Amino acid sequence: MGMNLDRRHFLGLAGAGAGAAALAACGGPSTGGNTPASEAAEIDFSGVKPAASIDFWTNHPGKSQDVEKSIIAKFHAKFPDIKVNLVTAGANYEEIAQKFQTSQAAKEALPGVVVLSDVWWFRYFSNGNIIPLDGLVKQLDIKVDDFQKSLVADYRYDDKQWALPYGRSTPLFYYNKDHFKAAGLPDRAPKTWQEFAEWAPKLKASSGAQYAYIYPALAGYAGWTLQNNLWGWGGSWSNEWTINCDSAESVEALQWAQDSIYKDGWAGVSSKEAADDFAAGITSSTISSTGSLLGVLKSAKFNVGVGFLPGGPKVESGVCPTGGAGLGIPSGVSKEVQLAAGTFLKFMTEPESTAEFSAATGYMPTRVSADMTSVLAKTPQIKTAMDQLSVTRVQDNARVFLPGADQEMAKAAAKILTQQGDVKATMTALKSTLEGIYTKDVKPKLKS
Incomplete structure (x- = not known):
């Protein structure tokens, strides 16, 4: 699994393989082709x-x-x-x-x-x-x-x-300026998730919102936005073609996310669209696509702030994916x-x-x-998204090149964030699934 190949050099990928069930469940196509x-x-x-x-x-x-x-x-x-x-x-x-x-x-x-x-x-x-x-x-x-x-x-x-x-697009950190002001917080996005964890109880206490932060809906977003958390902790879904979603760093990142919901109680998970939840005042902050910006600004009845994605305990910059x-x-x-x-x-x-x-x-x-x-x-908020382009990072191979992997990541995230499943066990099972897709459907088609 430790192949270090340039992302440009591929032959054809054959079928959906281990991801076929997930693709079918989401109405996705097969990937057969000759x-x-x-x-x-x-x-x-x-x-x-x-x-x-x-x-x-x-x-x-x-x-x-x-x-x-x-x-x-x-x-x-x-x-x-x-x-x-x-x-x-x-x-x-x-x-x-x-x-x-x-x-x-x-x-x-x-x-x-x-x-x-x-x-x-x-x-x-x-x-x-x-x-x-x-x-x-x-x-x-x-x-x-x-x-x-x-x-x-x-x-x-x-x-x-x-x-x-x-x-x-890139994801942006959206925050309710009015809530932040009422909580005595700076008018900016947090520099790290650790900083936000210090802010969250103040937000929860003063804002009247259900959550200080809401994670994006997992279907279609988990594999994308959680790269931010994984990278900030020094983890990832994969390193080139080495699947490392079960690494100590990746597990620590997702354990922190689970704790923010169940242990610390200041975060939730959107059931459909986090940007809509944010605009409705259900949460004081969220991460959502730049493509949601105009809709949020139009719908929100409060002052909207946007900023770069927060870093983590190991990596503070270059933790934002494009999409x-x-x-x-x-x-x-x-x-x-x-x-x-x-x-x-x-x-x-x-x-x-x-x-x-x-x-x-x-x-x-x-x-x-x-x-x-x-x-x-x-x-003017669009400039924040434009400026963030200079610190974006190429997405993990596992998300964008393994057929059906995005759906598998969403299923794993759901176990962790909505069912309080064991993080290490869930990530170990995900690794096995992703390796199966890679071995069957991708590795045989890579140029040597």
Whole structure:
């Protein structure tokens, strides 16, 4: 398990294996496929005429349907010969993934552009279901160097570009400024979780809220946000391909989290959406995506503060993961559709578009040259998320590259945080599950 391989060098991943049951439970697709993505050649689009119509499959991340419609309207004005049909392909990333997989298996109509999340897109790359974008980058002169490096690099594997960043985010620490003031606390996020543990009893006593802090809903969030806790304690889900979720550091981090709920009594776990619980005043603080920022600011009846994620007893900085989605183009459509899709993808990720999208949702502006002046004047909190990009850390391999691992992590977190299960035993069992996925479905496909 101690392989130290560059994250770019993969062949195809075959099936869901040990994660299949979890995927099925969440409505996720299988990952069967026979075409190694690394064999995909750069596509030549010279002499190709763009298709007259394409579908854009999205789940409207960050409640972005209105801004997506606005950007598409601007696209139609500039490119009247290409019609983009906005399709709600699911309520979340998993539902889009299911629809995308089902449509390919049934040989049904595929989209021109599809939203692919951080934990789903890689399996489509590995199965050859999406094309490398390098040919389109050349043909359409897409300024890849102008994208935020930490965001665009997430989609570069085998020396090819497989998607462009779209609804990208980091978690933020959200806090109720009014509660913090009433408790006599500084108007800032805590520097470490240990500092917050000192603040929490004061918050609980003075705020009238049910919790001083609420952990994000575990389904879809546990594997992502708990990386912050694990990293702060010096642990992780994995170190490269070594699964170490049962290390002393990882166990200590999750034991602390469990104690904050059951022993110390100042924390809880959101049942559905932590940002909504926070905006409703149920908790004085939480961690949630930057994509929730605009919604929280609109809904909350109090002064909202945001800050960097807290560190832990061993690591105080570089404890924030990136996340979210990118835009990819299917391999199972014609070159004409792919070229039209590339034209739209370029427009959708231009500096003006990404600034408009960020202003409407709170997601990161993915382009360096995006003019955020008016956006930040109206919503200065977005700058905190932008500044935090410089101290983000690449997600653990186990979360983003093992099929079904995210669901397994959520199940383990539920045992620990909602059932008060034994932390060491739960993490040991999770390690066994993750190693099984790696050994069966990933290791045989890695380049030597």
